[in-house]
Structures are given as structure tokens and as C-alpha cells.
Amino acid sequence: MSTRSKSPPTTAADTPRRAADRIRDTAFDLFYREGIRAIGVEEIVNRAGVTKPSLYRAYESKDELIADYLRDYDERFCRSFEAPAAEHPGDPKGQLLAYLDRLAARASAEGYRGCGLTNAVIEYPDPAHPAHQVAVDSKHALRKRLGEMCRSMGARDADELADSLLLLIEGSYVSGQAFGEGGPARALGVAARKLIDAAL
Amino acid sequence: MSTRSKSPPTTAADTPRRAADRIRDTAFDLFYREGIRAIGVEEIVNRAGVTKPSLYRAYESKDELIADYLRDYDERFCRSFEAPAAEHPGDPKGQLLAYLDRLAARASAEGYRGCGLTNAVIEYPDPAHPAHQVAVDSKHALRKRLGEMCRSMGARDADELADSLLLLIEGSYVSGQAFGEGGPARALGVAARKLIDAAL
DNA sequence: CAGAGTACGTACCGATCGGTAACATTGTCA
DNA sequence: TGACAATGTTACCGATCGGTACGTACTCTG
The missing domain is CATH 1.10.10.60 (Homeodomain-like)
Known part of the structure; x- marks a missing residue:
């Protein structure tokens, strides 16, 4: 730091x-x-x-500060996303589910504000804006990482499974903000497990 | 002119x-x-x-104009959401999938800007702001409607299925903006079908 | 101690924000 | 024709926006 x-x-x-x-x-x-x-x-x-x-x-400008904030956010996100790896060594499915379960808990609690990167894409739809670029880059990295994990857990169509899970994850980010406590993110865990198991 | x-x-x-x-x-x-x-x-x-x-x-104010815009958006959304009902009378699953397939196409095309209501919740996180309120009300209505549809198609845990589908839908809205063409929303249809079939 | 360099604050800039007052102009209908 | 409602015109308001010129206080080094 x-x-x-x-x-x-x-x-x-x-x-x-x-x-x-x-x-x-x-x-x-x-x-x-x-x-x-x-x-x-x-x-x-x-x-x-x-x-x-x-x-x-x-x-040098507010936009620079924003970009720095988002890079910082991305860094913290990556750490929290990869954190379960230590608890579930050699078990990509376990790692992913560990992150998902924690996300589900946070996203269906009061006052949740979603993912700062996702929010930034929405606040700055212009692809030329640094905030948009940093956030989108991060999302592409996540998609790729998700694909790798699905592949390494032996999924049939790993990329498709990864995309499905990404939809569930992003859906949890945003609907957590709209619904607060008891929101739809509580369904994240079971839905993800169904999709994963169906693909193995 | x-x-x-x-x-x-x-x-x-x-x-x-x-x-x-x-x-x-x-x-x-x-x-x-x-x-x-x-x-x-x-x-x-x-x-x-x-x-x-x-x-x-x-x-009387910009906030009023914003609220009116969102009410307008909600109205149009409801129409587009219920539109497939005519093409698939008495077939809630068919209706839902029809909407989902069209959403998947739009959300994985270039220049997609997601759902105006979802975007508004993110732009105005303050629950006291009219924009937030209108948007959140609309989202609650959608969740309820989704629950009814899942129930009428005979799903085992209809509310849970509805929440899973809502996550996929909201995920499509936002990731469509981050990924553009060929984004993860292309997986929406198959994922939704898997979850629905698993619950019937 | 002198001086340099760093770190910070005071006070201000022009532009734009949402919003308004007062008045002129227009088209419609009776 | 004359009244009315709807719209345009112009000029303005205080607040806030992102951004900066310039002066000052501290500390490290010699």
C-alpha cells in the first residue's frame, strides 16, 4: 500500500x-x-x-483522481476475489463459490452500494472517459479470470458458464442497491451451483 | 424553424x-x-x-423532470415486457423466454445503454431522491411480476427462480454496457432455460 | 544559523449549474 | 376584433463546478 x-x-x-x-x-x-x-x-x-x-x-485533474480511485478499487477487488484461493487450494469451484457466498451476503444486506467499477461504467458511458476505460478493463479481466476458473474445473462450455456466472454476479451488484435487505442476491448461491453442476 | x-x-x-x-x-x-x-x-x-x-x-424542477422520465421509461418497459404475452397466450414460460431472448440480443449489441431505471438507482443512491424511489418501485414491481410468472408456470420454488432470473436480467443490463458486442448477455437465454427447467 | 526544498493554506478565477422575472410574440377560438 | 393561452426573448440570480496564482510555515541539510 x-x-x-x-x-x-x-x-x-x-x-x-x-x-x-x-x-x-x-x-x-x-x-x-x-x-x-x-x-x-x-x-x-x-x-x-x-x-x-x-x-x-x-x-492533475478530477478525472485523474477518479481513475486512481477505480484502479485502487480494482486492486482491492482482485484481492478479495482471489482471497478464497488460499482456503480452497486446487479447488476452483470451491474458490468461486466462496466468493459468491460472501457476495450474496453483502449484496442482500442493507446499505449495499454494489461494485464501484460497475457503477462507474454507468456513470460514465462515454468510452473515451478514463473512468469508463479503467472500469471496462477490469471487467474484461474478471470475465477472463472467470473463464479460466470454469475451464480448470472442467466445465463443458467454460466460456458460456463463465458468462452466465458473470451475469449473476453483476446482477447481484446492481440489484443489491435496488432491493436492500432480502434482495434477489440471496438466490445467487443456489443459482450458481445449479449452473455449475449442470456444466460439469 | x-x-x-x-x-x-x-x-x-x-x-x-x-x-x-x-x-x-x-x-x-x-x-x-x-x-x-x-x-x-x-x-x-x-x-x-x-x-x-x-x-x-x-x-417545477429538474428532479420532477427526471421522475417523469423514469415513469415514462417504466411505462415503456412494462409494455415491452408484457408484449410477448399476445404471441404466447397462456404460456408464461414462452412469454418470459421471448422477452429474455430479445433482451439478450439487444444487450450484446454495440452501444447498448442498459436499463434506464437500473442506471438511475446507481446514479442516485440516496433513497430519499425521487429518481431513486421511482426506479426502485419499478424494480419491486418487476420482481413481483416475475414471481407471478414463475408461479404460474408451476415452478417448485417460484420466488427463488424469479430472483435468479432477475439477477440474470439485471446482469444483462449492466454487462451489456461494459462489454458491448459479444458480451456475456449472449449466455442469458441458455442460463435462464437451465434454471427454469431445473425448477419445473 | 542560513538557505533550500517541501508541504500546505488563502483567496481567487471563469464556467456552468438549476432556476426565475419581466415582457414580447404568436396562434386559436369566440 | 379581442381575449386568452402558449411560447419565445433576454437578462439575470446565487451556488457550485473544476482549477490555479501566490504566499507561508515547516524541516532537513550544511
Whole structure:
């Protein structure tokens, strides 16, 4: 992460930190929870307890900050997606289901805000916008990764199974936001298992 | 512009029309294609060839216009969702699959922009915002309707099947935007058929 | 201690946002 | 003809948008 500290001899690990770090963390939180277009740079710096020039010293534009937020989101997503690998070594089906089950729980709980990358694609439909590009790249990587997992679990039409699962996953992201607690994402686990088992 | 005077209830169904109607049509198009937050009232009236006061004579605020757009969208959606009923009378499964197949085709084509209601939920995560409310109400209605259809086709756990299908549908909406042509929505039809058949 | 460099804040910019007031113009119908 | 409703015209409002010129405080080094 960003603990390249060479100078903070103090125990700065709680609140103070560098301005750029506070901006990044605050932007991450606000962009994710409230939406990117809904949040102005002014609000970010206010909540971060810094000032605008500090933001523009670290990022050359708001779009750059947005792109950085999305790259950060993608990184965290990848970690959380691959995390179950350790618990289920050599068991791609188990790994995938572990992620899916945790997703189902989060997505059918109150206050869920879906996937920041998916949301970004919708907020920025213009393919030329950096936010759109970063988010779409991430989605392509996910699709590919899903295909590999399905292939390595010996599915008949691995790509088709992967796409079906991707639809269920993306569906969970967005319907979690529309339905809140007890939303349709509760069906994610069983549906995925049915599709996987039918393809093995 | 060029059309000489003759605005009464003549055959004018092309361009002139009432200002309020042009505003509504233009807003529909722009909100859907570009996103709601991305479009200002100025751009709407410019493209509609009218002026701002005309907009504010027809709608008391931009939020009102947004809500009206979403109600309009919901109306059209319901029509397109129920349309297959005529072609498949007394066959809920056939009706549902007919809608799904058409959705799969649209959602895996270039330039698809998903569901305006789903997009609105993401653009306006605040449950107090009218846009959020209209969109969420529509989604609840869809979930209910899906449940009825699954029940009337004799599914074992109709609500669970309905939720699974809803995940696939919403997944198609959003991933259509991220992947464009040849996206995962092409798997919608087969996945839905597998889940339905497994539940009958 | 001097000076350099880093890190940050104060105050401001022009543009655009959603929204409005006041008035002129038009076409329709009686 | 004359009244009315609908629309356009122009100019404006305060707030907020993304972005910046410039001054200041700290700290590290010599």
C-alpha cells in the first residue's frame, strides 16, 4: 500500500498522515458511497481536512483522481476475489463459490452500494472517459479470470458458464442497491451451483 | 424553424409539437444515452429547440423532470415486457423466454445503454431522491411480476427462480454496457432455460 | 544559523449549474 | 376584433463546478 514512510517518525497511522493519502482515502469512500458525479472536489478536500491545491498537487485533474480511485478499487477487488484461493487450494469451484457466498451476503444486506467499477461504467458511458476505460478493463479481466476458473474445473462450455456466472454476479451488484435487505442476491448461491453442476 | 404555421391538431407528428412534449422526448433521449447527472437543463432545452422557461412551465424542477422520465421509461418497459404475452397466450414460460431472448440480443449489441431505471438507482443512491424511489418501485414491481410468472408456470420454488432470473436480467443490463458486442448477455437465454427447467 | 526544498493554506478565477422575472410574440377560438 | 393561452426573448440570480496564482510555515541539510 502507501506506507512508503521514510520520514514520519511519529506514530502517524491513525488520522493525520499526508494530505495526498487522506484525499485518496476520502475520495474512495465518497465516490463509492455517494457516486462519482455527485461528489465535487470541494467536498472531498473538506471532508479530508485539506485544501484544494493539495488535491491538485497530487492529481492533475478530477478525472485523474477518479481513475486512481477505480484502479485502487480494482486492486482491492482482485484481492478479495482471489482471497478464497488460499482456503480452497486446487479447488476452483470451491474458490468461486466462496466468493459468491460472501457476495450474496453483502449484496442482500442493507446499505449495499454494489461494485464501484460497475457503477462507474454507468456513470460514465462515454468510452473515451478514463473512468469508463479503467472500469471496462477490469471487467474484461474478471470475465477472463472467470473463464479460466470454469475451464480448470472442467466445465463443458467454460466460456458460456463463465458468462452466465458473470451475469449473476453483476446482477447481484446492481440489484443489491435496488432491493436492500432480502434482495434477489440471496438466490445467487443456489443459482450458481445449479449452473455449475449442470456444466460439469 | 422551417415549417410554416400550422401547429393545431393537424398531421404534425414529426417535429414541431408542443414545447413540453419536445422537452420530454429530448430529455428521455439524453438522460438515457448520456446519463441523468451528465445532462443539464440547458442542454435539454437547446437540443429540444425551446427555452428554459418553457421547461419550468411544464416541470417545477429538474428532479420532477427526471421522475417523469423514469415513469415514462417504466411505462415503456412494462409494455415491452408484457408484449410477448399476445404471441404466447397462456404460456408464461414462452412469454418470459421471448422477452429474455430479445433482451439478450439487444444487450450484446454495440452501444447498448442498459436499463434506464437500473442506471438511475446507481446514479442516485440516496433513497430519499425521487429518481431513486421511482426506479426502485419499478424494480419491486418487476420482481413481483416475475414471481407471478414463475408461479404460474408451476415452478417448485417460484420466488427463488424469479430472483435468479432477475439477477440474470439485471446482469444483462449492466454487462451489456461494459462489454458491448459479444458480451456475456449472449449466455442469458441458455442460463435462464437451465434454471427454469431445473425448477419445473 | 542560513538557505533550500517541501508541504500546505488563502483567496481567487471563469464556467456552468438549476432556476426565475419581466415582457414580447404568436396562434386559436369566440 | 379581442381575449386568452402558449411560447419565445433576454437578462439575470446565487451556488457550485473544476482549477490555479501566490504566499507561508515547516524541516532537513550544511
